[in-house]
Amino acid sequence: MNEAAPPSLSAPSESFRSGFVALLGEPNVGKSTLLNALLDFKVAIVSPKPQTTRDRIFGIRTDETCQIVFVDTPGVMEPHDRFNEYLRDRALEALRGVDVVYRMIEPERANVPLPPAAAEALARCRRPVFLVVNKCDLLDESKATEKELHAAAAAADGVEYAGVFRVSALERTGLDSLIEATRFLLPEGPPLYDPEQMTDRDLRFLAAEIVREKVLAHTAQEIPYAVATRTEEFREREGAKHFVCVTIHVEHESQKPILIGAGGAMLKKIGSEARPDIEQLCGHPVFLELRVKVRKNWRKNEDALREFGFRPEGRGRQRRRKA
Numbered sequence: 001m002n003e004a005a006p007p008s009l010s011a012p013s014e015s016f017r018s019g020f021v022a023l024l025g026e027p028n029v030g031k032s033t034l035l036n037a038l039l040d041f042k043v044a045i046v047s048p049k050p051q052t053t054r055d056r057i058f059g060i061r062t063d064e065t066c067q068i069v070f071v072d073t074p075g076v077m078e079p080h081d082r083f084n085e086y087l088r089d090r091a092l093e094a095l096r097g098v099d100v101v102y103r104m105i106e107p108e109r110a111n112v113p114l115p116p117a118a119a120e121a122l123a124r125c126r127r128p129v130f131l132v133v134n135k136c137d138l139l140d141e142s143k144a145t146e147k148e149l150h151a152a153a154a155a156a157d158g159v160e161y162a163g164v165f166r167v168s169a170l171e172r173t174g175l176d177s178l179i180e181a182t183r184f185l186l187p188e189g190p191p192l193y194d195p196e197q198m199t200d201r202d203l204r205f206l207a208a209e210i211v212r213e214k215v216l217a218h219t220a221q222e223i224p225y226a227v228a229t230r231t232e233e234f235r236e237r238e239g240a241k242h243f244v245c246v247t248i249h250v251e252h253e254s255q256k257p258i259l260i261g262a263g264g265a266m267l268k269k270i271g272s273e274a275r276p277d278i279e280q281l282c283g284h285p286v287f288l289e290l291r292v293k294v295r296k297n298w299r300k301n302e303d304a305l306r307e308f309g310f311r312p313e314g315r316g317r318q319r320r321r322k323a
């Protein structure tokens with residue numbers, strides 16, 4: 001490197017840029033892990049189980065040159081029930097009004113096409129789409145070159161990709177060049193959010209999500225899908241621990257004892273793992289109370305979906321850009 005080169009790319013005369021980037025891809029490709037890695041802060045919960053992300057979440061990354069609002073979305077898949085349909089619609093809605101889309105894939109699934117509704121939405125949004133190949137830490141480099149991955153995905157999706165990036169969200173590799181390329185596609189303009197802000201979601205939402213993440217980590221089969229969490233109370237107290245009460249809703253009476261565990265052991269484990277994460281988030285000691293309640297077949301019930309914050313029509317949509 002030339003020693004005379006400026007230490008940073010951000011020459012003072014260069015204008016600030018800001019905009020939205022949607023993360024789109026099948027369940028489990030690592031969208032939420034990438035979001036957290038790009039922010040260097042955990043805003044979205046992660047698990048090896050599909051359908052972990054159930055709603056759109058903004059992760060806001062601000063540096064001295066730009067502010068990128070990453071929009072994490074539920075995985076796109078063929079819907080099997082009302083709730084699946086809801087998840088798919090939330091994911092596709094996130095494409096509206098963004099400046100750039102990251103279409104995320106896993107290397108060995110480059111030739112698997114997007115579900116038709118997602119491919120159509122991607123074509124309709126008329127924004128530059130980057131092919132982001134994640135989990136490259138697992139990839140034998142010789143088996144798939146960038147060019148091959150690009151060709152396979154472009155043919156499968158019928159999309160003209162504006163760039164291909166190999167990353168590992170887990171090991172945080174390849175992220176700098178992704179951000180740099182993204183920056184140049186954003187319009188010039190001031191920050192859209194307070195530069196200190198990391199997400200559009202409040203502590204109540206994030207606390208409920210953290211509890212759900214621990215439930216996902218310790219349960220199997222249908223339980224992860226049958227659980228919805230809701231923060232009933234988040235009382236901030238000066239000079240005392242914050243009081244946080246989260247209810248874990250299950251679909252059937254038979255699921256309740258599984259979550260409570262023998263002598264309350266499961267609930268205790270979930271609580272003892274969730275509490276430090278919530279404390280880290282709010283920077284204050286927390287007293288966490290967990291409750292388990294049955295809400296019969298909530299995934300099929302419009303009232304319950306609304307009550308748990310799953311609104312049929314996109315809430316607080318991102319700012320629209322003129323097409």
Ligand SMILES: Nc1nc2c(ncn2[C@@H]2O[C@H](COP(=O)(O)OP(=O)(O)O)[C@@H](O)[C@H]2O)c(=O)[nH]1
Pocket residue numbers: 026027028029030031032033034045046047048049050051052053075134135136137138167168169170171
């Ligand atoms: N090896 C590896 N695993 C990853 C990477 N990114 C995510 N994962 C794992 O993939 C699983 C799904 O990740 P998640 O972010 O929840 O995927 P999402 O459903 O697309 O949001 C989790 O077990 C992650 O730890 C990566 O770059 N490399």
Ligand SMILES: [Mg+2]
Pocket residue numbers: 031032033044045046052053073074075
């Ligand atoms: Mg996710």
